[in-house]
Amino acid sequence: MTGLGGGATVPGVPELPEVEVTRRRVAPLLVDREIATVETTKPSGFFLTPPATLRRRLVGRRVTELGRHGKYLIGGLDDGSRLLLHLGMTGQLVSASARSPRLFRVSDRHPMATDPWRFAGDRHTHLRLGFRDLGEEVWFRDPRRFGRVEWLAPGAVSPRLAKLGLDALVVDPAAFCAVIQRRRAPLKALLLDQSLLAGVGNIYADEALFRARLHPLRSGTQLSHPAALALLASIQGILLEAIDRGGTSISDFVAPDGTDGGFSANLRVYQRAGMPCLICGTVLMRIVVRGRSTHFCPRCQR
DNA sequence: CCTTGCCTGAGG
């Protein structure tokens, strides 16, 4: 998923599609199962809820559902409490058993597919959930620990969730236009703002702006209604495409043969600065907006 | 240095 390629340059940051693909793959393992064991690493910023508390609250609970809002996974438990998971930059959920640890991967060509053992039981696995009557466990690995785990009491309001805007796949066109067209900030900044629209990260923001032919520094207020509608269509289109592909952007590895596993073939501007635009041949540019790398075609995107 | 999310402080 990330940092595994040793020299790969495409960051495999989980955004909405990767989180949704993870949700779909993990849900069958969790839902309607009773949590029997909870193992963690020592307390750290990764645990918004201390490991000991987590253990006490989760053991014996049955998982009723696994939902998603933006980049957050939300596990529902049978006592009305919830378990919040955020994959951060390098988080991944792994299905594992003593017999055959297996990674929830996004590509059959991923090196993890042929070498799953390298991920078994290493020091980066911070949360392990075991279930009654099920050999397989669900592991949360996260080498950089930008990910987060939080237990929410029944009825508790999570400030993190409360701040989120509508999910990028759920928001309707009118609501999107209303929120984006009255903001003066650059479109790139607006798309990254999780309180406006939840789920879009750096990669898909750049790709969506390119497909909508909009300059990342354009102000939201400068968007016509049709342009705003087109932008939302681009965003949702690329997110759905990515989900269909299995969340390709989750990979940032270099395959044994030196290729990148096909990931960058799906990217038209992200990390392609200095290369020719696939549409017009103009050299693609990289600028920094809000401290984030931003890639675009100066000719196609106005 | 690079990434995300969160926070605070400085300004409009």
Place this chain on the structure above:
DNA sequence: CCTCAGGCAAGG
């Protein structure tokens, strides 16, 4: 309320 710079966390 809105915008934006800067810092933090973490590791390769």
